[in-house]
Amino acid sequence: MKVLVAVKRVIDYNVKIRVKPDHSDVDLTNVKMAMNPFCEIAVEEAVRLKERGVATEVVAVTVGPKAAQEQLRTALALGADRAIHVETDERVESLGAAKALAKLVAEEQPGLVILGKQAIDTDNNQTGQMLAALTGLPQGTFASEVKVEGEKLQVTREVDGGLQTVELSLPAIVTTDLRLNEPRYAKLPDIMKAKKKPLDVKTPADLGVEVASKVKLLKVEPPAERQGGVKVGSVDELIDKLKNEAKVL
Amino acid sequence: MSILVLAEHHDGALAGATAHVVAAAKQIVIESGGDIDVLVAGEGVAAIAEAAARLDGVSRVRVADHAAYAHLLAEPTAALLAELAGDYTHLLAAASTTGKNVLPRVAALKDVAQISEIIAVESPDTFKRPIYAGNAIATVQSEDALKVITVRTTGFDAVAEGGSAAVEAVGLSFTKGADNAQSTFLKEELAKSDRPELGAARVVISGGRGMGNGENFKLLDGIADKLGAAIGASRAAVDAGFVPNDMQVGQTGKIVAPELYIAVGISGAIQHLAGMKDSKVIVAINKDEEAPIFQVADYGLVADLFQALPELESKL
Numbered sequence: 001m002k003v004l005v006a007v008k009r010v011i012d013y014n015v016k017i018r019v020k021p022d023h024s025d026v027d028l029t030n031v032k033m034a035m036n037p038f039c040e041i042a043v044e045e046a047v048r049l050k051e052r053g054v055a056t057e058v059v060a061v062t063v064g065p066k067a068a069q070e071q072l073r074t075a076l077a078l079g080a081d082r083a084i085h086v087e088t089d090e091r092v093e094s095l096g097a098a099k100a101l102a103k104l105v106a107e108e109q110p111g112l113v114i115l116g117k118q119a120i121d122t123d124n125n126q127t128g129q130m131l132a133a134l135t136g137l138p139q140g141t142f143a144s145e146v147k148v149e150g151e152k153l154q155v156t157r158e159v160d161g162g163l164q165t166v167e168l169s170l171p172a173i174v175t176t177d178l179r180l181n182e183p184r185y186a187k188l189p190d191i192m193k194a195k196k197k198p199l200d201v202k203t204p205a206d207l208g209v210e211v212a213s214k215v216k217l218l219k220v221e222p223p224a225e226r227q228g229g230v231k232v233g234s235v236d237e238l239i240d241k242l243k244n245e246a247k248v249l
Numbered sequence: 250m251s252i253l254v255l256a257e258h259h260d261g262a263l264a265g266a267t268a269h270v271v272a273a274a275k276q277i278v279i280e281s282g283g284d285i286d287v288l289v290a291g292e293g294v295a296a297i298a299e300a301a302a303r304l305d306g307v308s309r310v311r312v313a314d315h316a317a318y319a320h321l322l323a324e325p326t327a328a329l330l331a332e333l334a335g336d337y338t339h340l341l342a343a344a345s346t347t348g349k350n351v352l353p354r355v356a357a358l359k360d361v362a363q364i365s366e367i368i369a370v371e372s373p374d375t376f377k378r379p380i381y382a383g384n385a386i387a388t389v390q391s392e393d394a395l396k397v398i399t400v401r402t403t404g405f406d407a408v409a410e411g412g413s414a415a416v417e418a419v420g421l422s423f424t425k426g427a428d429n430a431q432s433t434f435l436k437e438e439l440a441k442s443d444r445p446e447l448g449a450a451r452v453v454i455s456g457g458r459g460m461g462n463g464e465n466f467k468l469l470d471g472i473a474d475k476l477g478a479a480i481g482a483s484r485a486a487v488d489a490g491f492v493p494n495d496m497q498v499g500q501t502g503k504i505v506a507p508e509l510y511i512a513v514g515i516s517g518a519i520q521h522l523a524g525m526k527d528s529k530v531i532v533a534i535n536k537d538e539e540a541p542i543f544q545v546a547d548y549g550l551v552a553d554l555f556q557a558l559p560e561l562e563s564k565l
Contacts (some may be wrong), residue, residue, distance in 0.1 A: 016519065017381045026385050081395055094353065095362050120500070124365045126353035129323065133357035138431035140349050144494070154435065159346040160448075160503075161259060162439040162495050164324065167429050178484070178501055179494055190472050215362045219374065219388040226526065229547040231538075235560040238532065238550050246530045246547065248452075248509040249476070249565070 001111025001170070003055040006101055006131075007039040007075050009068040026121075026220060035037040035071045038116025040078075041176040041182040045046070045146060045185040047079035048181065054148050057081050061104055063097045063105050063211060065089055069199065076194035077186035079190040083199040088211055090204075092120065098130035105135050108226050110171060112153070117175040126176035138168040159230030172176040214228045250283030250373055253311075253333060254327075255342040255351065258291060260477035265449045266343035273400045274341055275306045275408065286309040286339035287417070288333065290326055292319040302414040310426050312439055313419045317429055318410050320437075321347050325429040327354035333419065334359055338373070342502075345401035345448075347436040352399050366504075368404030382500040382523035398562040402448060403506035403527060433513050447496065450479035452509045453525070455498055458485035459514020459535065459554060466492055468555070469513065472564040481505065481525075483515045499524035517542030534558070 011017060020027045025061030035043075047056040060075035062068045063086040072083035086100045097237040105113060115191035117192045132139035133155045140146070144163065147154040158177045184192075204211045242249045252274045257264040267287070274285045285306055289298040290313040291378070302310045311333070317325045330351065334340055340355060342348030344366040356363035368386070370375035375390045376398065447453065454469050454476070466480070473480050481498040482491065489561050500504055500523040510528035515521060517533070517540055526545055533546035543549040550557060 010382070013520070015386050019385050026381060049417070093362065095357060095360075098357060103340060111535040118501075121381055123365075123382065123500070124353075125349050126363050126365060129350065129353035130363075132323070132359035133327065133354040139321070139350070139354065140432075142346060151387070157346075158494055159437075160495065162437065162493065164320070164437045165435040167433045167435050179488075208292055213362065214392050214421075216365065216392065217387060218390055220380070221386050221388075223379070223386050223526075226531075226545050227547070229531070229543070229545070229549055231543070231549045231551060235550065235552075235564060237550055239561070239564055242509070242532070242546050246509075248530050 001055060002057045002059065002108060002110055004050055004105065004113045005042050005046045005058060005060050005063050005075065005080065006113070006115040006118045006127070007043065007060055007071050008036045008116070009062065009064055009071045010036045010119050013120055015035055019065055020222050023221055024220050025217065033067070035074050036116055036119045038118060038176050041178065042114040042116050043078050043080060044074045044181045044183040045176060049148070050079065057190055059084060059108060059110070061101065062086070063088065063092055063100045071195050072199055074186060077191040082197055085199060085201045086204060086207065087201055088204050090212040092125050092211045093213040093215060094130055095125035096209070096213060097127050098134055099209040100204055100211055101127070101131050102134040103209055105131070105179040111149050113173045114172060115173070115175045117177055127176060128173050132173040135173070138172050140168050140172060140174045143174050144177050144179045146174055148182065154171045193235060250278045250339065251337050252277060252283065252285045252339040252341060253337045254285060255298040255330065255340070255348065256287050256289045256297065257345055257347055258289070258294065258297045258344050260412070261293070261296065263297045265343045265407065265446065266345055266402045267301065268304055268344050268399045269402035269405045270341050271304050271306055272405040272408045273367065273370060274339070276405070277339060277373050281373060286311055287315065288330070290316040290318040290321060290329060292316050292489050298416050301408045302416050303412055305410065305412045306504045307412050307414040310414050310416045311419045312416060319531035320434040321351065322429065322432050322434060323350045323354050324432050326351045330355040331358040337395065339396045339398060341398050341400055344401050348399045351399055358398070359395055361395050361397055362391060363397045363399070364389060364391060364449050365399050366401040367398055367403050381521050383526065384519065401473060401504060403504055410441060438468040440495050444473060445477065445479045447479045447481055447498070447503050448505060449500060450505070450507055451475045452478035453505050453507045454511040454513065455483065456486055456491070456513050457483035457515030458489060468558040471557065472565065475562065475565045483521050512542050512546070513558065515542055516540045517545065546556060
């Protein structure tokens with residue numbers, strides 16, 4: 001079966017972000033960007049399914065600005081066969097992205113779609129679930145284990161109290177949790193080969209969807225700073241401070 | 250305004266998270282007025298519905314008692330919520346794994362955006378929510394007629410008990426939920442713990458990579474017992490296999506905001522801080538005095554945890 005993997009270009013997870021002085025947004029100029037960590041896990045899982053002979057083709061897709069093609073090339077270097085870029089400069093949030101992805105699902109007819117559980121910029125955790133709703137497919141969110149059993153998919157999900165296993169009919173939508181796998185690194189020869197793999201560019205208009213967000217971003221502020229703390233010299237001093245100063249014991 | 254809150258429940262009991270979500274709902278209706286209904290969906294949920302009816306501020310509890318909702322799987326539960334949504338201006342759920350699983354699906358079925366993990370209500374259409382692992386707070390305004398929202402429970406104090414809402418069954422044919430052939434619950438492996446729930450505990454003590462191994466997490470037990478604390482962990486400790494993943498505090502784990510958070514052998518990566526930096530008092534015990542955790546800790550003790558922990562336990 002064909003596997004579709006959605007990836008997102010986000011700020012590198014190690015970067016300490018800065019809010020713009022006018023509080024309009026986070027400042028992304030000259031900041032290192034990368035593939036969202038959960039999307040790396042999604043690509044890895046798709047590639048492993050191909051290596052096990054379960055998947056026949058892996059198609060990486062993204063919705064976003066032209067620069068997001070770097071992340072598609074990364075996915076190709078990691079083992080995806082081809083890529084589709086839905087190019088837009090609009091501020092796209094989950095519903096818009098899910099609508100574009102739903103059109104690609106209708107065109108490509110994959111047996112499985114894998115996304116990350118959340119992007120580390122907006123922290124929304126919505127797109128996979130929304131895509132499942134729009135395509136009418138079942139969803140296996142926060143997956144830590146995925147097993148294809150014939151026409152069914154067994155997904156072990158990380159839930160608040162522990163683990164939950166569900167069985168889904170295929171095709172299905174899966175979103176990855178951190179513990180699904182350990183993503184590989186792209187090797188130099190694969191990075192070179194990835195440059196020759198096909199990458200289609202479409203626009204939201206080609207797909208007949210509106211991707212601009214309907215939620216207005218009014219303001220972005222830095223979080224309240226914590227007061228600078230003190231270092232204590234001993235366990236006794238710590239207990240004393242917690243009892244008499246902080247009054248939490 | 251009329252608001253529907255999806256009740257969260259586990260093991261036949263109403264989860265504490267629901268009282269926090271009702272608190273957020275009360276802030277939405279505070280000026281304009283309006284009703285707050287709670288939906289209890291599940292199988293054999295009469296006692297849960299009664300508990301929900303006692304929450305202050307709740308007007309009505311709607312009950313969908315059916316095998317199809319037994320584990321609140323996303324497909325039937327979202328179909329049910331989408332069907333009920335016509336009566337409401339807001340749909341709210343806790344930003345738990347249940348709420349996060351179900352609500353975006355409802356939002357897309359209704360062709361509206363979803364607003365995730367709000368921490369404050371500015372007005373009935375404007376909310377604050379953390380982005381970039383809590384390193385920025387966004388104020389967002391929804392233009393949709395139906396607002397679908399998940400609530401970060403640590404952002405709102407739980408409402409008290411004392412209400413007496415009417416309880417009534419949802420008058421549905423259950424056709425949408427009951428014919429769910431797409432997904433089936435197979436099994437659940439829940440971690441057994443006698444300690445307070447991590448998200449609701451007054452005190453949390455967490456261990457990181459510095460604990461060395463899973464066996465050493467026992468060093469936290471005695472202190473947790475004495476303080477009535479829940480035990481958490483950093484991602485490093487979970488990834489190293491020291492403890493199960495449901496103990497993880499951070500951007501991708503649980504978000505906690507207890508009165509006292511004690512971080513032991515945790516360096517304080519951005520992703521961990523995202524899960525605990527709204528705690529009232531933070532204590533860090535770490536032998537590396539340069540560890541970033543000391544920048545957010547109210548009280549820092551530079552010490553070897555293998556000496557500090559037994560001493561702390563004996564002196565508490």
